[in-house]
Amino acid sequence: MQEKENPLGLDALAGESHKGADDAAALPVRLGRYSRAHHRAIDMASFARSAGDVKTAAKLDRCGHYLVFRDYFTVGKVRLHAADFCGKHLLCPLCAIRRGAKLVKSYLERLQVVSQAKPELRPYLVTLTVKNGCDLGERFRHLHHSMGKMTQARRSYLRGKGPHVEMAKAVGGVASYEFKRGTRSGLWHPHSHAVWLCYEAPDSEKLSSEWHSVTGDSYIVDVRPIEQADPVSGFLEVFKYAVKFSDLPLGDNWEGWKTLAGRRLVFSFGDLFGVKVPDELTDECLDDLPYVEMLYRFFKGAGYSLVKTSDVQESTVESIPEWFNHAVEAGWSDEQILRFYREMQTRINGSPSRDRGINGGDPPRSGGEQAVYAAKALDGAPGTR
Numbered sequence: 001m002q003e004k005e006n007p008l009g010l011d012a013l014a015g016e017s018h019k020g021a022d023d024a025a026a027l028p029v030r031l032g033r034y035s036r037a038h039h040r041a042i043d044m045a046s047f048a049r050s051a052g053d054v055k056t057a058a059k060l061d062r063c064g065h066y067l068v069f070r071d072y073f074t075v076g077k078v079r080l081h082a083a084d085f086c087g088k089h090l091l092c093p094l095c096a097i098r099r100g101a102k103l104v105k106s107y108l109e110r111l112q113v114v115s116q117a118k119p120e121l122r123p124y125l126v127t128l129t130v131k132n133g134c135d136l137g138e139r140f141r142h143l144h145h146s147m148g149k150m151t152q153a154r155r156s157y158l159r160g161k162g163p164h165v166e167m168a169k170a171v172g173g174v175a176s177y178e179f180k181r182g183t184r185s186g187l188w189h190p191h192s193h194a195v196w197l198c199y200e201a202p203d204s205e206k207l208s209s210e211w212h213s214v215t216g217d218s219y220i221v222d223v224r225p226i227e228q229a230d231p232v233s234g235f236l237e238v239f240k241y242a243v244k245f246s247d248l249p250l251g252d253n254w255e256g257w258k259t260l261a262g263r264r265l266v267f268s269f270g271d272l273f274g275v276k277v278p279d280e281l282t283d284e285c286l287d288d289l290p291y292v293e294m295l296y297r298f299f300k301g302a303g304y305s306l307v308k309t310s311d312v313q314e315s316t317v318e319s320i321p322e323w324f325n326h327a328v329e330a331g332w333s334d335e336q337i338l339r340f341y342r343e344m345q346t347r348i349n350g351s352p353s354r355d356r357g358i359n360g361g362d363p364p365r366s367g368g369e370q371a372v373y374a375a376k377a378l379d380g381a382p383g384t385r
């Protein structure tokens with residue numbers, strides 16, 4: 001169980017956001033990362049169960065239990081095509097790294113567009129902290145409220161209605177709220193990491209005194225330039241906030257989720273406002289390329305194991321997501337899922353099915369037909385484990 005002790009966090013997000021993260025050669029490392037993440041989620045599920053939240057526990061247990069990858073062997077890329085994600089990224093590191101990587105990618109794309117239009121802009125990593133405290137909810141509200149005041153002061157200056165503030169040097173920015181627990185004090189330590197795009201470097205002394213007058217109790221800030229050649233590093237700092245929850249002891253992680261679930265922990269302004277981040281946690285498909293589909297299953301202690309590989313697929317027909325999540329939700333056994341998976345593969349390949357299939361009937365061709373077929377099969381499934 002060595003894997004469990006390996007830290008998740010920034011490294012995991014960096015690995016996931018790395019340019020070659022979807023290289024076929026990187027798959028073992030990637031599966032190792034997902035395995036550590038899911039082991040933690042399983043521990044979290046046990047904690048949730050002991051806290052009486054059986055529903056959340058079940059979602060965490062199921063999240064990433066199966067992973068369907070597509071190996072686009074002609075270009076050496078492997079994409080995550082389907083999985084039953086729980087979407088609770090403050091509790092589940094797998095969802096946190098998947099979501100974090102989507103955020104990094106989307107903001108990098110926007111940064112490229114902004115930088116082309118305004119090549120003189122430089123990115124800065126700006127960290128603002130508030131004093132430690134024992135009540136997480138109270139400290140979060142304090143940080144959130146203070147940040148609101150800062151953004152308001154920036155807006156007032158830009159409209160000619162207030163004095164200059166350092167934040168007004170930022171033409172745009174994106175920030176997150178992050179939470180640590182002091183190792184010695186045991187107190188909550190909320191802070192915010194931001195990427196600011198500025199023509200002129202923010203002055204940390206001035207920023208510190210502005211922050212102190214806004215918060216009334218806190219003055220610790222940090223400003224550092226982000227290497228232009230590697231803007232990813234700044235975004236990783238900002239978007240690691242959810243993954244960092246898995247650094248906390250299970251009880252603190254649970255408390256953090258209870259306190260902060262549903263809160264917006266990322267916000268942006270100016271030129272980085274309104275960036276669209278895709279909701280789905282799977283990868284984008286590579287259209288019109290042949291692929292082999294691989295079904296992996298999670299085994300506690302051992303990690304992910306390949307349980308089935310399809311024949312070469314020429315078509316890009318969407319099939320797996322139509323039924324996969326429903327099947328897991330309906331409580332299908334591994335054996336049922338594998339049987340159905342094989343059946344669908346045969347049908348998508350276009351070769352005539354030798355047996356009559358799960359419910360019989362003609363082979364479905366279109367995505368819609370497949371969904372209907374899957375729904376029929378699900379109805380007929382005993383749903384026992």
Ligand SMILES: [Zn+2]
Pocket residue numbers: 060063064085086087088089092093094095096
């Ligand atoms: Zn999850």
